[in-house]
Amino acid sequence: MTLVRHAESRRSETPNAVMTTLASPTLGSARSSLWRTEVRPGVQGPVHLFDVEQIWTFLAGEAAIELDGETFTAGPGDTAVLPAHTTRRLTAGPQGYTAIVTAPADAHAWTPDAGNKVTPPWIA
Template identity: 45%
Template sequence: MTLIRHADCRRTETPNGVMTTLASPTQGDAGTAVWRVDMLPGRTGPLHTFDTEQVWSCLDGGATIDLGGRGLTVGPGDTVVMPAGVPRQVTTGAEGGFVAVVTAPGGSRVYNPEGAADDPCDIAPKGDERLVPPWIR
């Protein structure tokens, strides 16, 4: 059993918010990655795709999630299951941010869907390259 203290959680900041790793293969030796997303108001994350399923549970605020071309509006208490291989993009409202807890298999890799613009946050690599984001490692 591993106890991960809040003070020891890994935090990764991007232009859109902060991902706080609660558990992952390199933090607690977990097979599943669990992280908190604190996204700032009026932001749009990059269009990207993961090679594994993710489950997002909204704790506070709200967002619109473009999931494979389908717009989903989420608020506190809502959960979205994002299938592997489906492009997604999260946008928060101008007045409020978005807080969620997310789970995915450890080692999940992100990549750019075909035709996506370059990611200004550099979490989704260019071309066919795939990488494990810091909050999932």
């Protein structure tokens, strides 16, 4: 068993959000990553893809999730399962949003125009 203390969690900040890694390969988990995402009001993330399924559970606020041209709205208590290889973009509502997200630890993300796959630091 691995116990990750709050003080050991890792914080990654982008222009759009703050991700706090709760478990990942570098924090004692071998196969899965778990992180909290906090997004400021009205922020729109980039259009991107992942090569793995992600599961998002929204704790506070609201987000519009664009998924392959369809838009869904998620709020507190809702869980969205985002399939692999699907174009996505999340936009925060007027209060922003907080979500807990999980994905396999070997996840890679990329933007449709760039094409180079990277593992985001909050997943590693």
